[in-house]
Amino acid sequence: SQKIEQNSEALNIQEGKTATLTCNYTNYSPAYLQWYRQDPGRGPVFLLLIRENEKEKRKERLKVTFDTTLKQSLFHITASQPADSATYLCALETGANNLFFGTGTRLTVIP
Amino acid sequence: DAGVIQSPRHEVTEMGQEVTLRCKPISGHDYLFWYRQTMMRGLELLIYFNNNVPIDDSGMPEDRFSAKMPNASFSTLKIQPSEPRDSAVYFCASSNAGGPETQYFGPGTRLLVL
Numbered sequence: 774s775q776k777i778e779q780n781s782e783a784l785n786i787q788e789g790k791t792a793t794l795t796c797n798y799t800n801y802s803p804a805y806l807q808w809y810r811q812d813p814g815r816g817p818v819f820l821l822l823i824r825e826n827e828k829e830k831r832k833e834r835l836k837v838t839f840d841t842t843l844k845q846s847l848f849h850i851t852a853s854q855p856a857d858s859a860t861y862l863c864a865l866e867t868g869a870n871n872l873f874f875g876t877g878t879r880l881t882v883i884p
Numbered sequence: 885d886a887g888v889i890q891s892p893r894h895e896v897t898e899m900g901q902e903v904t905l906r907c908k909p910i911s912g913h914d915y916l917f918w919y920r921q922t923m924m925r926g927l928e929l930l931i932y933f934n935n936n937v938p939i940d941d942s943g944m945p946e947d948r949f950s951a952k953m954p955n956a957s958f959s960t961l962k963i964q965p966s967e968p969r970d971s972a973v974y975f976c977a978s979s980n981a982g983g984p985e986t987q988y989f990g991p992g993t994r995l996l997v998l
Contacts, residue, residue, distance in 0.1 A: 807986060816888075816975050816989030817927070862927065871940065872987060874919075876926035 776800065777875035779863060785881045786853055794848040794878045796863035802841045803865040808848050811860045811877065820861075821848075853882045888990035890976050896996045902964040905993045908957055909978030917987060918951055918961050919975040927975070933959065945970075966997045 776799045786792045796806070805824045809817035823830045823839045823846065830837045836849040850857050860879045864872040889908040897903055909916045917932040931941040936953045944951070948967070953959040963970055973994050977987040 814992075816977070816992050817987075818989070819986035822986065871929065871932060873929070874927040 777863060777865060777873065779861075779875040779878045781878050782876075783879045783881070785883060788853060788855060788882050788884050790853055792850040792853045792857070792880055792882070794861050794863075794880065796846040796848065796875055798844050798865055802844060803867070805866050806837075806839055806846050807864045807866075807872065808835075808837055808846075809862040809864060809874075811862060817862055817874075850880075855882045855884050858882050888976055888978055888988055890974075890990035890993050892993060893991060894994045894996075896998065897966055898998050899967055900965045901997075902962065903966045903970075903995060903997075905961040905974050905976075905995070907959045907961070907976030907990060909959070909976070910988055911957065913978035913980055913988070915979045915985075915987075916953060916959050917975075917977040917979075918959070919977065919989075921973045921975060921992070930961070963995075966995075968997045971995055971997050 778797045780795045805822055807822045808820045810820050811817040821830055821832055821837045823837045825841055834851045838847045846863055858881050860877040862874050862877045864874045867873050888910055891906045915934055918930040919927050920930055921927045928943055930943045931951045932939055933953045949963055951961045973992045975989050975992045977989045979985045979987045
């Protein structure tokens, strides 16, 4: 079965720096991978999707990379702000609109 | 659109009682998902429906859990009888068919079984 490791259960970073979160998976490579943001007491919110044939995807201050050889995705937040503090989840498609979620990394941006 | 609606937002019950969680997906979405989130296990898929039909319920913990989707705008997740280990946040999500669509999550139901 698929397994996801989001290393660093918690990550603290100084405001203005680039935060880098890692998502490693085992077994098969998914056709696409997604990143979600979850704030306390709320449901996850979609941020970015990257397909297996894409190396990189950007959205404003966010950048996601996808390396199917390493079975790894990196999620970057540049010029981080305290408002970026949240838990970030990576999710792999398992087929037929089904997603398998990692346990998340809790990011804290320190002013 | 109001987004995915879940009720109740919080539920406190005693062990052995029946619990019913409700979800209204986004209008026009073909898929509906029920998840459970705990600190230990993260976000786990329990069951999902496509066009009101259950497709995969392999994540349902045991027979005490059941889910229904009588129409395109309503689904329930029922736990009977409830146990303390069922305490978690239960999320409902919906999505469109036809591609790698994202899932839109509701605010969740925080369940505490005493």
